[in-house]
Amino acid sequence: MRMIDGLQGLSLKRMWQAFRVHRCDKHRGLAARSGLRMMLVRVLMALVLSFSVTATADAQEGKKPPAFESRAKYAILIDSRSGKVFYEKDADALMPPASMSKIMTMLVVFEKLKKGELSENDIFEVSVNAWRKGGAPSGSSTMFAKPGERIPLGTLMRAVIVVSANDAAIAIAEGISGTEEAFARLMTQRARALGLKRSTFANATGLPDPNHRMTARELAQLARYLIEVFPDYYKLYSIREFTWGKHKQYNRNPLLGKYPGADGVKTGYTSEASYGLVASAERDGRRLIAVIAGLKSKRERAEEARRIMDWGFRQFRTVHLYQPGEVVTQARVWGGKEDWVDLVTHDEVKIRLSDAERRNADADVIYRGPLMAPVAAGREVAKLRIRVEGKTVATFPLYTARAIEADPDMWGRAADTIKTWIFGG
Incomplete structure (x- = not known):
């Protein structure tokens, strides 16, 4: 699975877009995995630095979480x-x-x-x-x-x-x-x-x-x-x-x-x-x-x-990750006229996280692949998973953005098989 291109600065949305992706089958390309790990490290460092600055500023201003006392026994x-x-x-x-x-x-x-x-x-x-x-x-x-x-x-x-x-x-x-x-x-x-x-x-x-x-x-x-x-x-x-x-x-x-x-x-x-x-x-x-x-x-x-x-x-702030229809990542397609299909959201993807949770959050995309052509448009094939300290806090479905027809060429399908063996899905 391919990564969204670049960090595009330190905007929260782009930081989330650059998070790692993960496939649940046994074929994973070593080169691709290495690149994803490097990107993850860069993003997590940026995320920690970004929110450390926010936390420090809040502390200097003397901000404290609002007190609460229940009237219930x-x-x-x-x-x-x-x-x-x-x-x-x-x-x-x-x-x-x-x-x-x-x-x-x-x-x-x-x-x-x-x-x-x-x-x-x-x-x-x-x-x-x-x-x-x-x-x-x-x-x-x-x-x-x-x-x-x-x-x-x-x-x-x-x-x-x-x-x-x-x-x-x-x-x-x-x-x-x-x-x-x-x-x-x-x-x-x-x-x-x-x-x-x-x-x-x-x-x-x-x-x-x-x-x-x-x-x-x-x-x-x-x-x-x-x-x-x-x-x-x-x-x-x-x-x-x-x-x-x-x-x-x-x-x-x-x-x-x-x-x-x-x-x-x-x-x-x-x-x-x-x-x-x-x-x-x-x-x-x-x-x-x-x-x-x-x-x-x-x-x-x-x-x-x-x-x-x-x-x-009120202990949390809403993080807006993706708008409806926005491309999150791509999935590998085997035996199709195209090798990749965009995965998109149908609804806005947003989640509430505390500042502490944001400093310890990551996300990945889970799917079993490669997808087998033909691939229908609008098919749910993956999930975007948000985790905090290794615990899943939310999942969101991802859908194919368009249909991918099967490649009638036998040799094309054979080449796909070889690429999958070598590079993973």
């Missing part, structure tokens, strides 16, 4: 990709999580769906127990299911996720483990297997129980696991409304539709726990997860969620 703010903690307050204290613990309830289900042990079409029956403890008679969050109703698992999942339905959560627990108590033991077992050392579960709902406790840190870790491992199921958390029978209800997450980039996760409330929220939002390739708990009212919960997210996103 328990709080934590983390980066989803790296797990880095930006803020915490009594994050390891055990607390009643209320319905925020339903994240664990659903993760047990998602894992079983992934393994093929369950299907969203499986039918679960709502027992009298589920109706009494979590249905209309309970006065708690409910989907208003009736005793004896047989409901697909996929519908029950959405009821739990969108409107925190306790009857649906109990029906799921009983359908999987026979009793809610047995399912709660399974939740605790899975928590330990996932590295959550302190959380214990006594039910599937989060309703008050002295043995049902979590920490803000472990709630954030659980949300991160959900987002990173089950991205397709995570999309359910951004659904705004749920209807069962005559009952239409709305998602209680105060950030959905009102805070840019917010797409989850789960509210919680009991008189014991007060108001809490596990929130997540993504902007310019940066996702933050916040947990706040022990707040006095819905309004205070909503305000505090915005405050902690706003503060978190």
Whole structure:
């Protein structure tokens, strides 16, 4: 794969363009790799010098990161990709999580769906127990299911996720483990297997129980696991409304539709726990997860969620890398009328990074090559990967800019094969 030409000064965009590229096949040209390494060293040195000057100037001016203090009794703010903690307050204290613990309830289900042990079409029956403890008679969050109703698992999942339905959560627990108590033991077992050392579960709902406790840190870790491992199921958390029978209800997450980039996760409330929220939002390739708990009212919960997210996103600055349609690099084409095809972005490529992260960032392009002609235009063939200290913080798809026809000349294809052997793709 070829490198973008030159540094063109020290503009950030050109520095990024000059970053190294990487192919995932076993054929790599030694000469090409040597040249790329030299270019990478030059760019990283320029990047470090550039931001060292900025950091020094800021220090001389006496600038300090703005202080933040949450009004929540328990709080934590983390980066989803790296797990880095930006803020915490009594994050390891055990607390009643209320319905925020339903994240664990659903993760047990998602894992079983992934393994093929369950299907969203499986039918679960709502027992009298589920109706009494979590249905209309309970006065708690409910989907208003009736005793004896047989409901697909996929519908029950959405009821739990969108409107925190306790009857649906109990029906799921009983359908999987026979009793809610047995399912709660399974939740605790899975928590330990996932590295959550302190959380214990006594039910599937989060309703008050002295043995049902979590920490803000472990709630954030659980949300991160959900987002990173089950991205397709995570999309359910951004659904705004749920209807069962005559009952239409709305998602209680105060950030959905009102805070840019917010797409989850789960509210919680009991008189014991007060108001809490596990929130997540993504902007310019940066996702933050916040947990706040022990707040006095819905309004205070909503305000505090915005405050902690706003503060978190202010720790970063947006780096604009490429405009839509801009050429990022080229990919080798085997057996085509042309040897190379431009790889472009369809959307603007931008990412939020802190100053410290920019000083330790690099990028590469990953693709399996060479591409085999014919190559269609607009085909996704590669990814631009942004890393900080070796950890991937964002990826962006790259597409072929134009079609490349196959070369009908047998000798041309033979020459391509020889070039690939000698120089790599």
